[in-house]
Structures are given as structure tokens and as C-alpha cells.
Ligand SMILES: [Zn+2]
């Protein structure tokens with residue numbers, strides 16, 4: 103499976119000279135497994151991905167778009183995704199968020215005339231919605247997908263993708279819980295507070311996880327629905343994750359602040375003498391998981 107990052111920033115896009123290295127677009131990650139195209143979230147990174155995709159004439163015209171939740175930073179790219187305007191594309195949108203029985207209401211809402219000049223009727227692609235629930239499994243092609251509700255706003259899902267004997271987890275906008283008095287993030291404390299998340303992530307080959315905060319605001323941001331580099335590193339070691347990919351950075355983090363996030367995480371891994379690999383995602387970065 104090939105993984106490409108098109109947007110790695112949380113909350114709001116942040117173009118500018120202080121974000122050139124990691125990029126300023128909001129979440130969008132592409133998974134490609136043979137002919138199966140999966141897109142995780144539709145932040146502003148989706149626009150650039152769409153521009154690229156339409157130049158790939160031989161690529162599959164079927165796209166599976168999985169939305170973790172419908173906060174702005176995860177859907178802002180939708181009106182600017184060129185494949186939606188092309189009749190040869192078939193896009194299936196998976197989300198747990200509905201308004202009554204209205205699936206896909208968030209596209210109508212964001213393309214309401216008060217917020218956007220044209221409605222979604224302008225799209226020519228065939229678009230289908232699939233409402234998914236928490237704690238279910240389903241298949242996209244040969245890939246098994248498991249869902250888990252996480253500690254963020256209601257309906258936010260993490261996704262686990264299993265193929266061959268490998269697994270990748272996309273868990274953004276999630277708060278790993280910890281006891282503020284437990285300065286060393288003891289295994290018992292972390293396990294008790296995050297048991298279902300740890301079980302879900304057990305032995306994952308790759309975990310892409312929210313890293314909105316850092317050491318400095320570790321305490322002040324408790325309850326905001328996001329994690330920091332310290333909690334996510336301890337969590338990943340405990341879950342036996344092989345590779346942790348830091349993701350969804352605070353918009354105020356410069357490139358050097360993210361370098362430091364990563365360095366602090368690597369220091370913990372060294373202190374704990376763990377085999378965990380840790381990298382910081384950046385726009386344009388590609389990874390591969392070989393079966
Ligand atoms: Zn977000």
C-alpha cells in the first residue's frame with residue numbers, strides 16, 4: 103500500500119514562509135492499494151490531490167472518500183475537488199455524521215449560497231453516500247476497514263485498514279487521556295484511561311495520529327479533543343505500534359516547532375529503549391507498506 107500526505111495541518115490552512123517544510127494544508131491522506139483509491143478526509147489538501155488525479159489518465163475513476171468527522175478542516179476541500187466536476191468519476195463518501203436521515207448534508211451546508219457561489223448540483227461525478235457506524239467492519243476491495251469512536255466531538259471515527267498481515271490506522275482529532283499527576287505516563291495509568299484505543303492500535307504497522315500540541319501546552323489543553331507529542335509517543339509504545347506518524351499540527355506551529363515535536367518524541371523513545379519508529383508527516387511525503 104502506498105500512502106501520500108496532501109495536507110497535515112489541523113484547524114485552518116497556514117500558508118507562509120514558516121510552514122514551507124511541513125506544509126499548510128488541512129488533512130488529506132491518500133491510500134493506494136492496487137487499483138483501490140482511498141482518501142482520508144477532505145481538508146484543503148484534497149484540492150491539490152484532485153488536480154493531480156485528473157492528470158493520471160489511466161488511474162481508476164472510483165474514489166472512496168472516508169471522512170473522520172465534519173469539522174471545517176476535514177471538509178474544506180470538497181468544493182474544490184476537480185473529480186467532482188467530471189462525469190467519469192464515481193465517488194463514494196463514507197461518514198458517520200448525518201442530520202436526521204440526510205447523508206451528506208455537510209456538503210449542502212458548506213455549499214449553501216451564503217458560503218459558496220454554487221450548490222453541489224454543479225457536480226457531474228456520480229456521488230454516493232454511505233453512512234457508517236462506530237465499531238463496525240466493512241471491506242473496500244480487499245481492504246478490511248474497522249471503525250472506532252474516539253475522544254473528540256460526537257461521531258468522530260478512527261479507521262483501521264487491514265490487508266495481508268499489515269495494518270494502518272488513521273486516528274486524527276483524538277485526545278489520548280492521561281492523568282496530569284502521572285508525570286511519567288505510567289503504563290497502568292495510560293492503559294486504564296485508553297483501553298479501547300490501545301486495543302484498536304495493538305501492533306499496528308503504521309499509526310497516523312493527531313499531534314496538535316506539545317510539551318509546553320500539555321496541561322493547558324486537556325479536554326480540547328487533541329493529543330500532544332508526549333502522550334501519543336507513550337501511547338504508541340504501549341500499544342506496540344511499529345511506526346508512529348505525527349499529524350494534524352497546531353496552525354501556530356512553525357517548521358522548527360514541528361522539528362522539536364519530533365525530537366522530543368524521539369528522546370522519549372530512546373529513554374524507554376523502545377523499537378518504535380517515529381516520523382513527522384509533511385505535505386508530499388510518501389510511505390509504503392509492503393505485504
Ligand atoms: Zn481537525
Ligand SMILES: [Zn+2]
Nearest residue numbers: 171173254275
Ligand atoms: Zn475536529
